[in-house]
Amino acid sequence: MNLEMGEALEAFRAEVIAFLDANVTPDLVEAGAKTTSVFAPFEQAMRWQGILAARGWAAPNWPVEHGGAGWSAEQADVFAQECERRGLPPLLPHNLKMIGPLLIDLGTPEQKAKYLPGILSGEDFWCQGYSEPNSGSDLASLRCMAVSDGDDYLITGQKIWTTYAHHANRMFLLVRTSTEGKKQQGITFLLLDSMDLPGLTVKKTIGLDGFPEQCEVFFDAVRVPKANRVGAENDGWSVAKHLLKYERGGGSPGPALRRRLAALREAAARADDGMGGVIADDPAFQERLGMLEADVISVDYHFRHARGGGEPAHDPAYPSMMKTLSSETSQALSAMMIEVAGLEGLPRQLDALAVGANSGPLSDGFDMVAMPYYLNTRAASIYAGSNEIQRDLIARIVIPA
Amino acid sequence: MDLTFTDEQVMLRDSLGKYLERNYDFETRRAVVAASGGHDPKIWADLAEMGLMALTLPEDRGGLGGSVVDLVAVAEVMGAKLLAEPWLPALPGALALAHGGAGEGGAAALAAFAEGGAPIAFAHEEGRALAEPARVAMTATRKGGELILSGAKRYVVAAEIATHLVVSARVSGAPGARAGIVVALVARDAPGVTLDAYDTVDGRRGANIRFEAVRVPAADVLADEDAGCDLLNAALAPTVLALCADAVGAMGALVKITARYAADRKQFGVPIGSFQALRHRIADMAMAHQKARSTLIVTTAMAEAGACAPRDLRLLKAQVGRMGREVGESAVQVHGGVGMTDELSVGHYFKRLLAMDAIYGAGRLHFRAIGAAA
Ligand SMILES: Cc1cc2nc3c(=O)[nH]c(=O)nc-3n(C[C@H](O)[C@H](O)[C@H](O)COP(=O)(O)OP(=O)(O)OC[C@H]3O[C@@H](n4cnc5c(N)ncnc54)[C@H](O)[C@@H]3O)c2cc1C
Numbered sequence: 001m002n003l004e005m006g007e008a009l010e011a012f013r014a015e016v017i018a019f020l021d022a023n024v025t026p027d028l029v030e031a032g033a034k035t036t037s038v039f040a041p042f043e044q045a046m047r048w049q050g051i052l053a054a055r056g057w058a059a060p061n062w063p064v065e066h067g068g069a070g071w072s073a074e075q076a077d078v079f080a081q082e083c084e085r086r087g088l089p090p091l092l093p094h095n096l097k098m099i100g101p102l103l104i105d106l107g108t109p110e111q112k113a114k115y116l117p118g119i120l121s122g123e124d125f126w127c128q129g130y131s132e133p134n135s136g137s138d139l140a141s142l143r144c145m146a147v148s149d150g151d152d153y154l155i156t157g158q159k160i161w162t163t164y165a166h167h168a169n170r171m172f173l174l175v176r177t178s179t180e181g182k183k184q185q186g187i188t189f190l191l192l193d194s195m196d197l198p199g200l201t202v203k204k205t206i207g208l209d210g211f212p213e214q215c216e217v218f219f220d221a222v223r224v225p226k227a228n229r230v231g232a233e234n235d236g237w238s239v240a241k242h243l244l245k246y247e248r249g250g251g252s253p254g255p256a257l258r259r260r261l262a263a264l265r266e267a268a269a270r271a272d273d274g275m276g277g278v279i280a281d282d283p284a285f286q287e288r289l290g291m292l293e294a295d296v297i298s299v300d301y302h303f304r305h306a307r308g309g310g311e312p313a314h315d316p317a318y319p320s321m322m323k324t325l326s327s328e329t330s331q332a333l334s335a336m337m338i339e340v341a342g343l344e345g346l347p348r349q350l351d352a353l354a355v356g357a358n359s360g361p362l363s364d365g366f367d368m369v370a371m372p373y374y375l376n377t378r379a380a381s382i383y384a385g386s387n388e389i390q391r392d393l394i395a396r397i398v399i400p401a
Numbered sequence: 402m403d404l405t406f407t408d409e410q411v412m413l414r415d416s417l418g419k420y421l422e423r424n425y426d427f428e429t430r431r432a433v434v435a436a437s438g439g440h441d442p443k444i445w446a447d448l449a450e451m452g453l454m455a456l457t458l459p460e461d462r463g464g465l466g467g468s469v470v471d472l473v474a475v476a477e478v479m480g481a482k483l484l485a486e487p488w489l490p491a492l493p494g495a496l497a498l499a500h501g502g503a504g505e506g507g508a509a510a511l512a513a514f515a516e517g518g519a520p521i522a523f524a525h526e527e528g529r530a531l532a533e534p535a536r537v538a539m540t541a542t543r544k545g546g547e548l549i550l551s552g553a554k555r556y557v558v559a560a561e562i563a564t565h566l567v568v569s570a571r572v573s574g575a576p577g578a579r580a581g582i583v584v585a586l587v588a589r590d591a592p593g594v595t596l597d598a599y600d601t602v603d604g605r606r607g608a609n610i611r612f613e614a615v616r617v618p619a620a621d622v623l624a625d626e627d628a629g630c631d632l633l634n635a636a637l638a639p640t641v642l643a644l645c646a647d648a649v650g651a652m653g654a655l656v657k658i659t660a661r662y663a664a665d666r667k668q669f670g671v672p673i674g675s676f677q678a679l680r681h682r683i684a685d686m687a688m689a690h691q692k693a694r695s696t697l698i699v700t701t702a703m704a705e706a707g708a709c710a711p712r713d714l715r716l717l718k719a720q721v722g723r724m725g726r727e728v729g730e731s732a733v734q735v736h737g738g739v740g741m742t743d744e745l746s747v748g749h750y751f752k753r754l755l756a757m758d759a760i761y762g763a764g765r766l767h768f769r770a771i772g773a774a775a
Contacts, residue, residue: 136737138668161738207741208748214738272528274536274766276577279529284769335726342529343556343759347607348600362599362609371602375752378733379741386737388678 004074012075016082023051024086031355032087033365036372037213038380040089041355042125042167049091049122058120059096066104066112067120073307077252084255092164095119097251099126099172099191102243106230111191115170127195129159129173129217130240136161137389139174140183140237144219146175146190151226153177153190155199155219161383165202165215168195178234189236191228198222207379209372210350245319252307253326254300260333260373261296265289267340267366279340292336295329317397320390327380327387334374341370404698410474417451417475421482427746430483430604438606439485440562448486449517457492462499462508463515469639473701476643480650483749485604487559489640489647491520494567497584497636501623507586510565522563522589524554524610525633532715532762532770534569534633535579539612541570548572548585548617550593553609556760560608561598563589568612569633572626582629586621587612603756604749634711641714641761642701645721648757649697651750652690652725655732658747659683663735679735686731693724712771719767722758729754 031044039045052058053067060076062068071079100119103111118124135142144157155175165171171192178186195202199220204212231239268280268289279285303322306312312321338345344367352359352368361368381387406414425444433441448454456471458464476489491514498511498521514521525531527538539552550570560566566587574581587594593615598608624632660683663674673679700717703709729751733740740747758764 131738134667136668137673138670141669206743208733208743208752210743214741274528274530274532274762275769276536279765282765282769284772285765338755338759339763339765340529342763343526344529346556346601346603346756346759348602362597371755375602375748378730379738381734382737382741386734388676391678 004072009074009078013078013082016079019055020082020086024088027355028089029087032089034353034355034369035089036209036353036369037376038090039092039163039213042092042164044355045089045092046122046125048089049096052091053121058091058122059100062100063104066116073304080252080255084259087259090256092125094126094128094164095122095124097246098128098243101246102230102239106239106242110227111230115191124170125164125168126170126172127162127165127168129162129171131161132158133160137386140187142174142176142187144173144175146177146188146224149223153224153226155190155222155224157219159217161214162217163214165195165217166204166212171195171217174236174240184237186234187236187240188233189230189239190224191230192224193228208375210348211372252300252303253330254296254303257296257299257330257333260337261293263366264333264337264340271340271342288336292329292332295332299325299329317394320385320393323384324387324390324394330380331377334377337366337370338374341367345371404702406470406474410471413471414474414478417453417478418482420447420451421478421484425482425484427483430485434485434604438561438600439604440487440559440606445486446517448488449515453488454495454517455515457495458499458511458515463512464499469642469704470701472639472643473646473697476646477650480647480753481654483651483654483746483753487520487562487605489643490523490558490605492643493525493636493640494521494523494565496639497523497567497623497632498586500635501584501632503586503623504620506621507623510586513564519562519564520559522557522560522566523636524557524560524566524568526556526760527554530759530761530763530766532766534582534630534637536576537569537571537582538576539570541572541583541585543572546619548583548622550585550587550612550615550617553611555609557608557610558601558605560589560596560610561606565589566594566610567623569629579630581626582633583622583626584624584629584632585617586623587615587617591615601756603753637761638704638709638714641718642697642704644757644761645697645717646701648721648725648754649690649694651753652693652728655728655747655750656683656686656690659686659732659735673735682731682735686728689724689727693721696720715762715767716771718762719764719771722764725754725758
């Protein structure tokens with residue numbers, strides 16, 4: 001066991017700080033402060049990605065020949081810490097943690113040349129078209145059809161819950177190309193070059209927090225060249241499974257959770273407890289805050305343990321455990337946030353939550369963010385494989401057959 | 402002992418339920434919320450016609466002299482049907498006016514309310530939820546026979562459509578002292594009253610209100626410093642019971658809707674309600690609802706018998722808030738992606754429950770007080 005510390009790392013930190021000093025603008029910080037979802041405000045997240053890409057830091061984990069930074073784990077941590085310290089918005093995962101790594105592994109040379117630059121720079125944004133109205137947890141039952149038409153496919157059907165489809169200019173999706181055999185067979189993985197194709201319509205869905213984040217996407221004989229297929233026809237399920245590895249692995253939720261925890265602690269120190277003191281001084285609250293912090297730390301260390309090659313790195317249950325633990329920790333945190341915000345969390349402040357809004361929050365930024373974050377974070381136990389599904393997977397691994 | 406509703410109460414519940422079923426489906430509610438912050442004069446007038454406003458007031462004030470059991474009986478139906486009309490938010494103001502020493506203006510406001518006129522808004526909350534009326538801090542000073550109000554109130558629901566506000570303020574003593582609190586009736590458009598109104602997460606309209614040297618004539622002082630705290634408690638006790646009934650109604654609806662969804666929604670070729678993880682979760686929801694409802698019903702009977710101490714109310718309020726959040730969270734989880742949208746009623750029930758937990762003292766405060774002293 002060995003943690004890299006010391007001078008070299010501090011020199012790297014200085015480099016990061018200098019870069020952030022030179023490049024962080026107030027709108028980026030505002031977007032970070034107004035992030036009430038795992039998905040940061042679109043425009044600023046993509047602008048920030050562009051700035052990082054120009055420095056070679058947008059996708060530090062990618063292979064260096066494709067634009068990765070070649071950082072050590074400790075360097076990646078330092079970078080994440082410094083970004084969180086300034087409250088910067090997280091980058092959107094779709095390009096950098098999903099379709100990018102997938103194409104690096106499984107794309108054709110033409111696909112890599114055509115798509116990777118835009119994926120990395122953020123010039124393109126890719127949305128993920130998997131779920132359908134009747135195929136959520138049971139994704140393999142999907143029915144959006146692609147029929148062969150010469151060198152093209154014609155897609156007809158519907159996708160749902162497609163995050164940021166209304167912002168996207170590209171989409172990766174799963175379609176059914178065969179109804180024979182097992183449902184996992186007969187699925188094909190395709191890339192859409194545009195969201196303005198004839199026959200394609202996007203309809204926004206308003207979430208519990210009042211914001212449009214997911215969309216329905218309708219296909220009526222949408223034409224896609226066969227060259228836009230990743231993997232073989234009818235082998236899309238294994239392509240998607242390959243991608244899952246990146247989707248669930250992801251980065252550590254640690255830094256973002258720690259930042260929210262610190263904000264919670266500060267807010268509790270200001271918040272009238274209705275009994276003549278402040279909430280932070282309530283021993284019962286302190287105990288729960290302590291437990292929450294311990295959970296945040298344990299989840300972060302679980303991630304680091306895996307990344308450092310420890311036992312979790314070889315545990316097939318690790319991705320499911322990480323997903324379940326981190327989602328439930330952020331949910332617990334969000335519940336304490338609305339508790340501290342109390343009444344001040346009840347006004348619906350959609351206008352003030354927009355980046356660049358003319359109006360400020362009714363009380364303060366913490367109170368404004370607490371309720372939308374709490375509501376939005378309910379989704380963390382639903383998307384990317386619900387926690388019920390994850391627990392089943394974990395149990396299947398842990399309990400002897 | 403009888404812990405059931407009377408035939409009359411059952412009839413009233415039925416007719417309210419039927420009325421709302423016919424005239425207030427989820428789409429109608431959505432339209433009313435979007436267009437006018439949850440208040441539709443036609444529906445409001447119909448509720449008054451059913452006697453629901455008069456129900457809240459004593460007979461010598463032109464009311465029907467409804468008991469707390471009556472209030473609980475109808476509020477549960479309102480919660481179950483997701484009624485956004487400000488009947489409940491108007492309740493404490495009306496009760497304070499009815500039980501306080503209201504002058505002519507107050508009597509007229511009350512009479513108008515009883516007949517379906519403007520609600521009387523209750524300007525009492527100040528910060529992160531006042532579990533205890535004695536914590537009122539906004540200041541009032543006496544000048545001649547008048548009261549001068551200065552300060553701010555927060556989260557006053559239905560203030561925009563009210564003609565009058567019932568305001569709590571302090572003439573002496575520090576927050577925490579029972580003595581020194583006055584309750585006053587203030588015209589909403591009185592000089593010095595400014596509203597900063599907003600939509601709330603549960604589909605109503607709230608406002609933060611500033612009072613700048615607002616003059617209140619002696620006739621509009623509902624309770625002076627010896628009686629203010631008691632008047633607030635008298636207004637709040639039935640309100641908290643009704644609010645808990647509304648929340649229990651919402652929980653009951655969520656259990657039903659979620660169980661139905663689990664039976665209908667299929668994944669992997671079978672209803673999701675066949676998966677044990679969800680079965681247990683739904684069973685827990687049903688237990689949480691029953692636990693909350695029994696606590697409500699027995700506490701209501703105690704209140705009716707004059708045997709409900711502030712501590713009993715705290716316990717009910719806190720428990721309903723806790724169970725409500727649990728039921729709401731589970732309802733969303735069982736619905737999956739569609740539970741995260743504003744398109745189903747599920748999320749709206751959930752947000753109603755969250756709002757109810759936050760007002761009049763969050764659960765944390767009440768539990769703490771209960772745990773601190775037997
Ligand atoms: C915020 C958000 C963003 C999303 N973004 C995207 C996106 O960009 N692209 C995309 O394709 N999809 C996206 N999704 C969709 C997401 O992947 C699905 O919501 C998820 O797969 C669950 O499917 P469902 O919503 O149909 O719920 P269902 O599958 O119908 O599940 C309903 C309930 O049943 C439970 N359940 C189902 N099967 C089982 C079982 N076998 N055992 C126990 N319990 C079970 C679930 O856990 C859940 O509680 C997003 C969803 C959300 C909420």
